[in-house]
Each structure stands twice: as C-alpha cells, then as structure tokens.
Amino acid sequence: MNLSIPALLPPIIIPRLTAAGAVLLAFFSGSHFLKAQEISYPAKSGIIDITQPPYSAVGDGKTDNTETIKRAINDHLGEKRFIYFPKGTYLVSDRLAWRREEKLGGDGTWGCNLAFIGEHRDESIIRLVDSAPGFGNKAEPRAVVYTANDGRDKGFFPWEETGAGNDAFRNHIRNLTVDTGSGNPGAIGIDYHGHNFSSIEGVTIRSGDGAGVCGLVMTRPHPGPLMVKDLKVSGFDIAVDVADYGYSITMENIEIEGQKTAGMRLVSNVLTIRKLQSLNAVPAIMDEGDGSFLTLVDAKLIRSPGSETSAAIVTKGDLFARNIDVEGYPVALETPDQSKEGPRIEEFASRPVVTLHGSAETSLNLPVEETPFYHDNNHENWVYLSDFGAIANDNKSDHVAIQAAIDSGLANPDITTLVFDPSPEGSSFYETSQPIKIRGSIRKIVGMNASINPHGHPVHFNKDHDLTNPVLDFSEATVDTFFIDDLVVSSNKNRAMSIDHNSSTKLVLRSVQANYRSHPGAGTVFIQDFTGGHCFIQAPGQKVFARQLNLEGTNHDKIQNIGGQVWVLGLKTERTHRETAEPMEIRNTEGGKLEVLGAFIYPLNTIPDGKAMIVNEDSSLSIGYRTAHWHARTRYDNEVKDTQNGETSSFERDSKYSRKGEAGAGGSVVPLLRLGNAKAGE
Secondary structure (H helix, E strand, O other): OEOOOOOOOOOOOOOOOOHHHHHHHHHHOOOOOOOOOEOOOOHHHOOEEOOOOOOOOOOEEEEEOHHHHHHHHHHHOOOOEEEEEOOEEEEEOOOEEOEOOHHHOOOOOEOOOEEEEEOEOOOEEEEEOOOOOOOOOOOOOEEEEEOOOOOOOHHHOOHHHHOOOOOOEOEEEEEEEEEOOOOOOOEEEEEOOOEOOOEEEEEEEEOOOOOOOEEEEEOOOOOOOEEEEEEEEEOOOEEEEEOOOOOOEEEEEEEEEOOOOEEEEEOOOEEEEEEEEEEEOOOOEEEOOOOOEEEEEEEEEEEOOOOOOOEEEEEOOEEEEEEEEEEOOOEEEEOOOOEEEOOEEEEEEOOOOEEOOOOOOOOOOOOOOOOOOOOOOOHHHEEEHHHHOOOOOOOOEOHHHHHHHHHHHHHOOOOOEEEOOOEOOEOOEEEEOOOEEOOOOOOEEEEEEEEEEEOOOOOOOOOOOOOOOEEEEOOOOOOOEEEEEEEEEOOOOOOOEEEEEOOOOEEEEEEEEOOEEEOOOOOOEEEEEEEEOOEEEOOOOOEEEEEEEEEOOOOOOOEEEEOOEEEEEEEEEEOOOOOOOOOOOEEEEOOOEEEEEEEEEEOOOOOOOOOEEEEEEOOEEEEEEEEOEOOHHHOOOEEEEEEEOOEEEEEEOOHHHEOOOOOOOEOEEEEEEEEOOOOOOO
C-alpha cells in the first residue's frame, strides 16, 4: 500500500531560533549527549532484519509496513530477539504492540523479551501516517509502539486488558526515531513497560505538527526498574509521563522541547534524572505527588520567550535537587510550602537532611564519568560461539568452545567482538564447567540476550552460596576497556561469582544480569541497566559509576564497598535474608565513598529484629531513598547504623519521614542522608 505524505520534518523542531533557543542548542550540541551512532549487525549475529525475508519491510517513506512489523513481533515475542531497522522511514498506520495478534495466527496474549533496534537514531524512523484511524481522540490515546509484560503474574495486574505486570523483561528500544506524524492529536509515541533490564536508549520521539498526548508514557502498573538514556522528545502535551507506585525509573541525558502542558509529569513513582535539558513555555517538571520521590541533578531548564509560566519545577512530592540552572522562569521551584527563585538551585531537599556524628548537610557530589560506548561496524572483526562448536540449550559444558572463541583474539589481534549467537528458537543458554578467562584482543561481548551458566562442575561450581570462583575471570585481560552488552552471567543460585574484575582493565556492563566483584587494582567499572544479586567493591580507590542498578540477592550484602569510590544513579533493591541480621542492603567501610542518587528499597521479606538497612563504618555516604513495606514485618525500624572512630549511632524509622500519599505500600522517604566527613565534590 502506497501512501502520499508530506516531507518529513527535521528531528528536532524549534520554530524560532530565539536567544533562549540558541542557548539551548549550544548546550545540547556540546558533549552532554551521546551523538547519534551508526550500529550495524551481520545476519549471522541472529538479528532479525525487518527488511529481509520473510518480512521484507520497505523503508521508503511510502509503503505501509504495519502488518509486516506486526508479523515479526508475533513470530519472535518472548524469544529475547532483536528486530533490526536499517536506515529508512517505515510507515505504519496502527499500533505496534507486544502482542500475539489472532489475525496473524497468535492467541491474543501479551508478551515481552523483544527489542527494537535501529541502525541510526536519526535515519531509522518508524513513522505514523498522517490522520491515522484511531489516533484522533485525545480522550482515547493510542501509542505507536506499545511494549508489555508476559502475564506470569496476571492475577495481580490488569494484564488481559493492558499487558501490565512486573515481568516485562528485556524490552529494549534503541537507536531509532518514532514519529507520530501530523493530524494525530490522540497519539502517544511510545507506551513503555519494562522491568529489571529494560531500556530506551538513543531514541528520538517527535510529533510532526507538535500535537499529541505524550511522547513517552510509563504509567501502567508497575513500571521499572528501567533505564531511559539519550532521549529526545519534541512536541506533544507532555514529553514524559510517569506514574504508579513502583518500582523506580532512572533517566539520563534527556532533551525535551515544545510541550503544551508540562515537560515531564510524575505521580507516585521513584524517578531519578540526571542531565535534563528543557526548552518550554510550560513547567519543565510537574510532580503531582501521591508519595512520589524525584531526584533531579545537573539540569538546565529554559522558559521559551513570551511565556507567562512562573515556575520551572512544580512539585507536591518529595524532591532532592542539585545543580539546576534555570533561565527565563522567575521561580525555579514551587512547592505547597515555599518557592525558590532562580537562576540556580545549588542543592535542595524537601525534608530535613539526616546526619549522624556531625556530618555536613550536603550531598557528597562525587565527580562523574560518562559511560563509554564502543561498537565495531567492521563485521570481519567479529567471531561467533557457534563457529567454535558451542551449542546452546544442550545442557552440556561449552567451556572449551567459549574459551577457544575468546582466545581467537590471541592469534588474530584484529578480532574485536565475540557474539553469543542465539539458537533458532531465540532463548539461548550456554554452560561452562570452568571459569572463562578474558584475554587477547577481543574487547566486546555482544550477548544477544543469551545466558552463560555455571555447569555444576564438582571442583569449580558446586558449593551453594560460595562465591569463590567466577564465571568470567578478567585476571589475564590486557585491553584498556572491555564491554559486555545484553548478557546474563548466571551465578546458578550463588554457586559462583558471575564476574570477577581482577585486572586494571576498565569494564562497561550494559543490560547485563550478573553478580559483580572487584579485587585490589581493578580498573574503573561502568554499570548501566544492570540487574543481579550483589555488587562487591573490594578494590580500595576503585571508581564505580552505576546507572540503574537493581539488586535482589539475599545471602550477601547487596552493595558492599570496601574503600572504593562508588556513584550510583538510580538504585532498586528487593528482598532480604529472612533469618539473620546480616547481610545488609548497603555496607560502606574502610574509608569508602558512596553516593546514591534516588534509591527504592523494597525488602519484601520479613526483617529480623534490629537489622539495619544501611551500615557505614569510618566511611562517607550520601543517599536519597524511599522504602516500601506492605506490613510491619517487612519494615526496617533501624534504617541506618553509622560508626565513626569507634562510636556508633543509628537512625531509626521516624514519622517525620513517612511517605506521603495514598497509593501503594507504606514506607519512609529520606531525600538526603549524609554520613562521614569527606568533602563534597572530591
């Protein structure tokens, strides 16, 4: 079907290049955001190229590809596969939902474990046709892209109606543009549902005529934990809409402009944002409260010329803000109790700062490094596990094959990338009976959502809860930086440590499920969209930069920092040990520096009497957090225990910090807790 449409609008629409617009453009064009990347994959990688048979989509900006893309979704939903959009404009006339449509042979159920990925953010475009049927009514909004949950816990959620739930794993949208076209006032760009290791990254959402309900919606129960990074939204009533009680959302490098109601709206959730840039005639952020906790750092909020909006941030919820530059708005922050004038908020907490032992009443404000990015588009430098005899899903050890694939980089220094190519059915599980040694020239593992599991060898992986031996061992690594994308490195019920970082090589872990441990001398580690049980920093002086860190282990401390410098943007923890006063959610010792911006602590299990949530010993820590409990047995009464120079003090649950709002469970909100005497910014 060929459709006549007007020429496409440019990716970012700023009608008048005013002085404020020029300032914003200059700000956006700096080094704050990841530049658009060209990312290509060979067919052998297991990618589902939407332009190749049996789908043969046409990205010519004229052909309606709706049924073609839906068929690809229908065929691969739940298989942990990546649907790839080469450069082109792919017209659609209906919603692309993570659902097995009956007219395409499906059973009508929702699903997850599926990703959309483009070759180039600015040139791989999914575009809704102008005046599309079903997208004209604001009272009944409809999304162009709609991700979902697999229904495992459908009895607790409106799954049949909306695809909501809390098992929407591996729902990724990356490196493309979603354009809602013109004449679609009821359109939503992306209605996103994801959990644990799900991400939107390098995505532009735009309206062809500025109209539409919202760019990015995350409101179905329960969104997160998830990561949104390098997002641009142009037009709509609201750029980003976040609601529901759980489970926390982390955002970084966000550009929004041209909204009509608010730049971003928040209700109830835990939302953590770093580097928000807004050009708007309306409030940049509107937080409607109901127990919400917003953390906002390093933001630039500009009011469009001619606007009469007074406040850049309007909030009824809890807030921690730092390093906020405001231009044009007479009021930087408006709460029910006070207003703060601009042009800058150095630091603000909506409730009294909690300190012990005379600590400063300001956050640590640790220096931050950006997450490195690497992708080799020369596919001659890629190798594949299948070429070395590894067979997924056969329940046999693939150790020899995996090690041989890694070691191919010893013989050929041009080899850069190892692919865990998926099996034909999608979900791929590889086994290893011994630790895999990372060495040679390979510097990236493209996991393709595969899993590598300890095989239960009687020597290496047989002791329950004994984390002595690793699955991936970096002791022989020599490359400067090693990248792992989209890989599950299992500990097999804590029979092994997933990743042992025991060399000076820097690590970048992106959309990875694992346990992590460092050793003295370990290089910097960058963690992004990560889920696992435990994160052990055992290298004094090591730098750690974590973005969207979800930890759910029960047999060891979730974060254990021994003398490292750890910065976390967005933390969610779940479950605790039912029987002992150990382990802790966070343990910071031996001169460690630990800063957590925006944490959601969700114990879930019964908490033994006297157990502390956070333990700090002769170290410095700052954290903002919200806890959740459904009944008194799952509530931390002793939230913090701090020891300095042999003297111990505690912060116990205090009604002054009770969560505000009616939705969801009870709990505490502490916008800023500060322990120790390290100077801010060091």
